Amino acid sequence: MMQKFRRRAGRGSLWQLALRAFVGLVLAYLVLPILVVIPLSFTAGQLLVFPIPGYSLQWYEDFFTNPLWTGALWNSVMIGVATTILATILGTLAALGLHGSKFRLKPVVVALLITPLAAPVVIVAVATFYFFASINLVGTYLGVILAHTLLALPFVVITVTATLQGFDTNLTRAGASLGATPVHVFRTVTLPIISPGIISGALFAFVTSFDEIVVALFVASPQQRTLPRQIFSGVSESISPTIMAAAVVLLVISLGLMIVMELLRRRSERLVGRAR
Amino acid sequence: MNAIASIPGKSQIEDPIVRFSGVRKSYDGETLVVRDLNLDIVRGEFLTLLGPSGSGKTTSLMMLAGFEAPTEGTISIGGKDVTALPPHRRGIGVVFQNYSLFPHMTIGQNVGYPLRVRGTAQDEIDKRVMEALEMVELGAFGDRRPAQLSGGQQQRAALARALVFRPDLVLLDEPLGALDKQLREQMQYELKRLHEELKVTMVYVTHDQTEALTMSDRIAVFNDGRIQQLARPADLYENPQNAFVAEFVGENNRLSGIVTGVGENSVQVDVGGAAVVKARTSSRFAKGEKAVLSLRPERVAVAQAGKWENDFTVDIDKVVYLGDINRLLLRFAGGSEFAVRVANVGSGPAYKRGDSVRIAWRQADCLAFPAE
Missing domain, CATH: 2.40.50.140 (Nucleic acid-binding proteins)
Known part of the structure; x- marks a missing residue:
C-alpha cells in the first residue's frame, strides 16, 4: 500500500517538475530579451557586446542630454499626455452614454469603438496616413495625437465600461432623490466610484501612445519623432548603446504604469466587493 | 376599477398630498405597464402598493419619485403638478431595496449628503446627522463605511438618509426584501414607529401581503397595471372585491x-x-x-x-x-x-x-x- 502510494506520488512530482521547468522556460523566453537590455545599457564600452567591459552611466547621460533623445522623449510625453486626455474624456463619455442605454444600433456603436483594437495597426496607419494627407494632418502633432487617440480609445471604453458594470445605477437615483442635480451626482457619486476605472483607462491610453511605433512611422514627420521612433531609427542608423538606455527608460515607465494599474484594479475590486 | 368607493373620510381627500390622475405608462409604446391610474394619497397615511411583480406598483412609485415619466396623465404633489419636475426638485425621500448607500462615503457622510446638497451649515449638518442616526439606533456608526454594516443596519442608515432632510413624503421600494425573516419583522415595527413619530406620509411598495397587512393604513392592490382594490387592511381581507384580491391577500x-x-x-x-x-x-x-x-x-x-x-x-x-x-x-x-x-x-x-x-x-x- 505504502509503496504504491509513494510511487504514485513520485510520478506526480516528476510531472510537476517537468511542468515547472516548461513554464520556467516560457517565462525566460518572454523576459530574457528584455532583461539583456538592462546590463547593456550600463556598459562602459562603445559596442553592444558581452562581456561588458565595465559599468558606466554614460549612455544615460547621453540620453538625457543629447537633444535628439531629449526631443524624442519630450515628444513622446507630450503626445502621450494629449492622447491620454483626449481618449480618456471621449472614452469615458462614450462608456457612460452606452451604459444602461438601450437602442437598436448600440452593438454597432460598441463594435465601431472597439475596431481599432481588432484591426491590424498597419492598416489603421496606412488608412490614417492617406486620410490625414488629404486634410493636411500628416507630419503634425495634432495628426499623431488624433491617430493615437483612435488607438487608445478602446482601452478607455473597455475599462470604464467594466467599472460601470459594477456600478449600481440606483446610486444616481438615490443622489437625485436627495436633492442633488445630475451634474452634482456625477461629481460626488459616480465619478469617485468609477475613478479607478477611468484612471486605469487613462494609463492604458498613455502606454498605448508612449509605446506606439507604426502610426508614428507613417503619420509623424522627423519633427514629431517619438521615443519608439527614435529608437527604431537609432537601431537602423547608428548602433549606439544610448538605444539601450532609452529602452530601459521606456521599460521602467511602462512597468511603473502597469504596477499602478494593478494596484488600482485591486483597490476598485475591494471597493466594489465591499459594497456588495 | 372601483377605487374611489373605499377612500376614507371625504374631508381628508380634499387635500391629498399626492394625486395621480389618468396616469398611464408604457415603456415600448405598445404594452401599458400602468393603465389609467387614479389615486389620492392622504396626508400622513401609510399607503402600501401591493401586487405581484410586473403589476405596475414599482413603476407607479418610480413615476412619483420622478425617475420615470408618465406616458399620459398628471401627478401632483401638494396640489402642484410635478409631472415634468425632475426628481432632485421634488423633495421626496426614497429608500431602495438594495439600500443604495454611497460606498465611498462613511455612514455620517451618507446621511449628511442631502443637507450638504442644500447648503446647510456644517454644525447644523453634524447635529441633524447625529439626531437622524440616533433615531435609527446607529448613533455609534457614523464613521463606519456602508460595507462594514450588516444588511439591517445599512437599511436603517438609508432610512436615516431619506428622513434627515425632513421630507413630507417618503417612498419605500421593497426596502425589507433583502433581509431575513426575523430582521424583516423587527424593521416593520421600526418603520411603523418612525411613521407614527414623524407623521410623514409613507408610500410603501411590496409583494408581501403579510407585510402590507401589518403595516398599512390603506393598501392598494395592483394587478395588470390597475388598482384592483384600495382599502384598509381588514376590509381588504374580509371583503375583497374580486377573485384576484381574494387570492392575493391571505390564504x-x-x-x-x-x-x-x-x-x-x-x-x-x-x-x-x-x-x-x-x-x-x-x-x-x-x-x-x-x-x-x-x-x-x-x-x-x-x-x-x-x-x-x-x-x-x-x-x-x-x-x-x-x-x-x-x-x-x-x-x-x-x-x-x-x-x-x-x-x-x-x-x-x-x-x-x-x-x-x-x-x-x-x-x-x-x-x-x-x-x-
Missing part, C-alpha cells in the same frame, strides 16, 4: 362552478362532485353563469357539531405538519385542492390520509365572484 381556497340558484346577496354554486355551496356575493348572477368562490382556510370548521349553511363530509388527501397547526389537504369538489387548518392543541383526533372528516362553513364566509 385562500378557490373553487369554481356553475350558479344553480340566486338569492338576495347570495348564490348557490355547483362546484362539482355533487356539492352545492352557498355563498355571499355583491355581484349579480344569473342561473347557469360561471362563478369563482373564495374561502379562507381558517373559516372552515373541521369535525365540529355546529349547524352551518355549508356542511360536507370529505376524504383527507394529505396532512401537513406545521407545528402550531396541521394543514389538511382535502379532496373536495371533484378533486381541486382544498386546504383547512386544525390547531395543534395536543388533544383531539389524529388525522391521517384517507380518513373522512366533516367540514362546515358559514355562507357569509364564502364569497362568490363572476368568473373572468
Whole structure:
C-alpha cells in the first residue's frame, strides 16, 4: 500500500517538475530579451557586446542630454499626455452614454469603438496616413495625437465600461432623490466610484501612445519623432548603446504604469466587493 | 376599477398630498405597464402598493419619485403638478431595496449628503446627522463605511438618509426584501414607529401581503397595471372585491362552478362532485353563469357539531405538519385542492390520509365572484 502510494506520488512530482521547468522556460523566453537590455545599457564600452567591459552611466547621460533623445522623449510625453486626455474624456463619455442605454444600433456603436483594437495597426496607419494627407494632418502633432487617440480609445471604453458594470445605477437615483442635480451626482457619486476605472483607462491610453511605433512611422514627420521612433531609427542608423538606455527608460515607465494599474484594479475590486 | 368607493373620510381627500390622475405608462409604446391610474394619497397615511411583480406598483412609485415619466396623465404633489419636475426638485425621500448607500462615503457622510446638497451649515449638518442616526439606533456608526454594516443596519442608515432632510413624503421600494425573516419583522415595527413619530406620509411598495397587512393604513392592490382594490387592511381581507384580491391577500381556497340558484346577496354554486355551496356575493348572477368562490382556510370548521349553511363530509388527501397547526389537504369538489387548518392543541383526533372528516362553513364566509 505504502509503496504504491509513494510511487504514485513520485510520478506526480516528476510531472510537476517537468511542468515547472516548461513554464520556467516560457517565462525566460518572454523576459530574457528584455532583461539583456538592462546590463547593456550600463556598459562602459562603445559596442553592444558581452562581456561588458565595465559599468558606466554614460549612455544615460547621453540620453538625457543629447537633444535628439531629449526631443524624442519630450515628444513622446507630450503626445502621450494629449492622447491620454483626449481618449480618456471621449472614452469615458462614450462608456457612460452606452451604459444602461438601450437602442437598436448600440452593438454597432460598441463594435465601431472597439475596431481599432481588432484591426491590424498597419492598416489603421496606412488608412490614417492617406486620410490625414488629404486634410493636411500628416507630419503634425495634432495628426499623431488624433491617430493615437483612435488607438487608445478602446482601452478607455473597455475599462470604464467594466467599472460601470459594477456600478449600481440606483446610486444616481438615490443622489437625485436627495436633492442633488445630475451634474452634482456625477461629481460626488459616480465619478469617485468609477475613478479607478477611468484612471486605469487613462494609463492604458498613455502606454498605448508612449509605446506606439507604426502610426508614428507613417503619420509623424522627423519633427514629431517619438521615443519608439527614435529608437527604431537609432537601431537602423547608428548602433549606439544610448538605444539601450532609452529602452530601459521606456521599460521602467511602462512597468511603473502597469504596477499602478494593478494596484488600482485591486483597490476598485475591494471597493466594489465591499459594497456588495 | 372601483377605487374611489373605499377612500376614507371625504374631508381628508380634499387635500391629498399626492394625486395621480389618468396616469398611464408604457415603456415600448405598445404594452401599458400602468393603465389609467387614479389615486389620492392622504396626508400622513401609510399607503402600501401591493401586487405581484410586473403589476405596475414599482413603476407607479418610480413615476412619483420622478425617475420615470408618465406616458399620459398628471401627478401632483401638494396640489402642484410635478409631472415634468425632475426628481432632485421634488423633495421626496426614497429608500431602495438594495439600500443604495454611497460606498465611498462613511455612514455620517451618507446621511449628511442631502443637507450638504442644500447648503446647510456644517454644525447644523453634524447635529441633524447625529439626531437622524440616533433615531435609527446607529448613533455609534457614523464613521463606519456602508460595507462594514450588516444588511439591517445599512437599511436603517438609508432610512436615516431619506428622513434627515425632513421630507413630507417618503417612498419605500421593497426596502425589507433583502433581509431575513426575523430582521424583516423587527424593521416593520421600526418603520411603523418612525411613521407614527414623524407623521410623514409613507408610500410603501411590496409583494408581501403579510407585510402590507401589518403595516398599512390603506393598501392598494395592483394587478395588470390597475388598482384592483384600495382599502384598509381588514376590509381588504374580509371583503375583497374580486377573485384576484381574494387570492392575493391571505390564504385562500378557490373553487369554481356553475350558479344553480340566486338569492338576495347570495348564490348557490355547483362546484362539482355533487356539492352545492352557498355563498355571499355583491355581484349579480344569473342561473347557469360561471362563478369563482373564495374561502379562507381558517373559516372552515373541521369535525365540529355546529349547524352551518355549508356542511360536507370529505376524504383527507394529505396532512401537513406545521407545528402550531396541521394543514389538511382535502379532496373536495371533484378533486381541486382544498386546504383547512386544525390547531395543534395536543388533544383531539389524529388525522391521517384517507380518513373522512366533516367540514362546515358559514355562507357569509364564502364569497362568490363572476368568473373572468
